[in-house]
Amino acid sequence: SLKMASDSPESLMTLCTDYCLRNLEGTLCYLLDNETLRLHPDIFLPSEICDKLVNEYVELVKTDSIFEPHESFFTLFSDPRSTRLARIHLREQIVQDQDLEAIRKQDLVELYLTNCEKLTAKSLQTLVSFSHTLISLSLFGCCNIFYEEENPGGCEDDCLVNPTRQVLVKDFTFEGFRRLRFLNLGRLIEGVNVETLLRPLASLAALDLSGIQLNDVGFLTQWKDTLVSLVLYNMDLSEEHIQVIAQLRKLRHLDISRDHLSSYYKFKLTRRVLNLFVEHLVNLTSLDISGHTMLENCTIPNLEEKMGQTSIEPAKSSIAPFRGLKRPLQFLGLFETSLCRLTHIPAYKVSGDKNEEQVLNAIEAYTEHRPEITSRAINLLFDIARIERCSQLLRALQLVITALKCHKDDKNIQVTGSAALFYLTNSEYRMEQSVKLRRQVIQVVLNGMESYQEVTVQRNCCLTLCNFSIPEELEFQYRRVNELLLNILNQSRQDESIQRIAVHLCNALVCQVDNDHKEAVGKMGFVMTMLKLIQKKLADKTCDQVMEFSWSALWNITDETPDNCEMFLNYSGMKLFLECLKEFPEKQELHRNMLGLLGNVAEVKELRPQLMTSQFITVFSNLLESKADGIEVSYNACGVLSHIMFDGPEAWGICEPHREEVVKRMWAAIQSWDINSRRNINYRSFEPILRLLPQGISPVSQHWATWALYNLVSVYPDKYCPLLIKEGGIPLLKDVIKMGSARQETKEMAR
Secondary structure (H helix, E strand, O other): OOOHHHHOOHHHHHHHHHHHOOOOOOOOOEEEEOEEEOOOOOOOEEEHHHHHHHHHHHHHHHHHHOOOOOOHHHHHOOOOOOOOOOOOEEEEOOHHHHHHHOOOOOOOOEEEEEEOOOOOOHHHHHHHOOOOOOOEOOOOOOOOOOOEEOOOOOOHHHHOOOOOEEOOOOOOOOOOOOOOEEEEOOOOOOOOHHHHHHOOOOOEEEOOOOOOOOOOOHHHHHHHHOOOOEEEEEEEEEOHHHHHHEHOOOOEEEOOOOOOOOOOOOEOOHHHHHHHHHHHOOOOOEEEEEOOOOOOOOOOOOOHHOOOOOOOHHOOOOOOHHOOOOOOOOEEOOOOOOOHHHHOOOOOEEOOOOOOOHHHHHHHOOOOOHHHHHHHHHHHHHHHHHOOOOOOHHHHHHHHHHHHHHOOOOHHHHHHHHHHHHHHOOHHHHHHHHHHHHHHHHHHHHHHHHOOOHHHHHHHHHHHOOOOOOOHHHHHHHHHHHHHHHHHOOOOOOOOOHHHHHHHHHHHOOOOOHHHHHHHHOOOOOHHHHHHHHHHHHHHOOHHHHHHHHHHHHHOOOOOOOOHHHHHHHHOHHHHHHHHHHHHOOOHHHHHHHHOOOOOHHHHHHHHHHOOOHHHHHHHHHHHHHOOOOOOHHHHHHHHHHHOOOHHHHHHHOOOOHHHHHHHHHHHHHHHOOOOOOOOOOOOHHHHHHHHOOOOOOHHHHHHHHHHHHHHHOOHHHHHHHHHHOOOHHHHHHHHHHOOOOOOHHHHHHH
C-alpha cells in the first residue's frame, strides 16, 4: 500500500489548495490599500476547504523557503458567514496572538498549537471564545502562553530601557470548556498549577503531561471512568504515581517512557509495577516504557524459550509480567531498554533498537513531539541503511522526510536525517522510488542546505544530491539548487570536500541543459564564482579536481551562450587561462577543458577581436602540436583558430605571427590526427561547425569543419548522423564538393 500511496498523483483538492495559497491575490483574494488581503465578497467556503487552506499554509511557510507568509492571512477566516474552520493545526513561530484573535468567532472543534512560542496569555483569553465547541486542544511546547506582560500599554521609550517583565498568569482554568475531551499540555511551563487548571473538566478522555514534574497526581482519579489515554513522558515517577495509574482502569494507552539521557531519574521499573499494570489495566492495548532501567530481571530464562518462530502470544512472552495479558498489545514501546532484544514480545508493533522494524516504529511514534529520541532512532536507521540493506525502503524514506520537514531547525535531526537520506537514495534502491518521492527528498535536502550553514549538514546534502540524475531530476528546482551551491562556493572559509562536491554538482547542472537555463545561472554569478575558485587554486599552485571541474563548468556554461562567454572575458578569464597554462604545463585534462571553453568564446563573432593579440595567437598556434588528451587539445586549438581565420585576412590585426604561417601549422596539425579517434567531447548542435562550410575565405577552416563532421559521424554514427541530417548538413557538404576554392582532400572527405 505504501508503494501505491507514494506513486499516486496528488488529489485535485491538494493541487487546488496549493495553487490558491501561492496565488491568493489571483484567486480568493484582493489587496486592500496595497497591503491587506481581503476575501472576495462572493466567496463562501466550507470547513473541509478552510481547514485545508490553513493547515497547508502552515506547512508551506514551514517547509518551502520560496513561499512568502502573509501578515493578514488569518484575517481571511475572521467571519464564519463566509469561511468555516473546524480542525486546525498550527506550529512554531508562524502563529502569533493576533492570528488566533482573528479567528476567535470560529466554532473550532480541534485546535493543535505545537511549539508556538510566540503565543502569550492574550491567546489564553482567545481560547475561551472556542470553549463551547472545542473537543481537542494541544498546547504542546507553547512555553509562553501562560505569561503576560506586566506593563501593557506603557510608554515606548521607557520600554526600551526597561523591557517588560513577564508574569505568570495564575487565574486561568478550563472553566466552561464543557466538551473538551482531549488535552495535551506537554512541556508546560513550571509554576502553573495543573490540578487547578484541569479541575473544571468533567470528562477527560486523553491527557498528555509530557515533561511536567508533578509530585502528586492523585487528582487524575477524578477521570477514572473516562480517561483512556495518559502520557507522562519524562515525568519522574514514584510509588504514589504508580498507585494512581493503577486506579485508571479504563486506560487503553499508557506512556510512562523517558529520555534516558535527559536527566537523573530516581524511579526504576520493577516486575511488580508491570504486574500491577497488567492486572489492573485490563483494557490496555498500548504501553510505552522506553528509556527505563529495569531494577530486576523480568525475563523468562532461556531454557523455557522454545526455539523456532518468534511469537506474540502472551503465554509465550519472554517478558514474564506480560504473560498475564489477555491478548497481545497493539503497541509496546521498548526503545533504549534491554527488553526489546528478547525473542517473544507480545505486541503487534514494538519500538526498539533491535532491528529495522523496531527502529522504524520508533521514528514513527516519536517524530512529532520527541525530536531528541527521533534523532537517535534515525541514527540507528542510518547504520542499518549503510551496513545492511533496508527492507522497508519506502517507509524509511517517508519517515525520514517527515522528520526533516517537522524539525527543520533541529541540528541533530538535520545531521542524522541528511546522512540517512544519502544511503536511502543511492543507486541500489533507485528502482523502488517514484518521481514524486524523489522530488520530496530533493525538497527536504534543499531546505536543509538553506537553514544550516553547518559543515556536516551541507556535506550530507550535497552528497545526497549526487545520487540523482543531474540535471534532469533537479530541473524542477533548477534556480534554487544553483543559488544554494553558488552560495556554498562563495563562502570565504571552505571545507575542501564540500567545495569539491559542490563544484562537481555545478558542472553537472550546466551540462546538457537549455541555453535559457545557462543564461539564468550566468546572471546569478556562476562565471565569476568559478573564476574566483580558479584564482584561489592558482595562488596555492594546486591543480586538483576543483580546478579541473571549475574549467569544465565554464566550458559547459559558455556553450552557445554568448552572454556567458562575454562575462568570461570581462572578468579576466584570458589572464587566468595563460597563467594556468604556464603553471601547469603537464595537466592534460585541464588544457582540454580550457581550450573547449575558448572554442565556445571563439564561436561568438563579436568577441573574436578580443582574442586577436600576438600573445593569444602564439599560444593557440603552439597548442596545435600538443599531444595532450589524444587529439582534444590540438583539435580545440585548431577550432579556435578556424573561427578566427573565418573572419578573413583583414581581421588579422597583428604582425607576428603571420597569418600564412599559422594556416600552415593548422594544416599540419589536422593531417597528423587519426581520423578514427574516439572523442572526449559532446556536441548538442553542429551549427557552429556547419557555418564554416559554405565559404572560400579560409579553406583551412572549411577543412577543420569537414574533418570534425567526418570523424564524429564515422566513429559515432548512431548519435551524430541524425543530428547532421536534422541541422541541414547534407546540402552544405554537397556544395563543398562543387566549390572551386575548396582543397581536394576537403572535397574527398566531404564526399
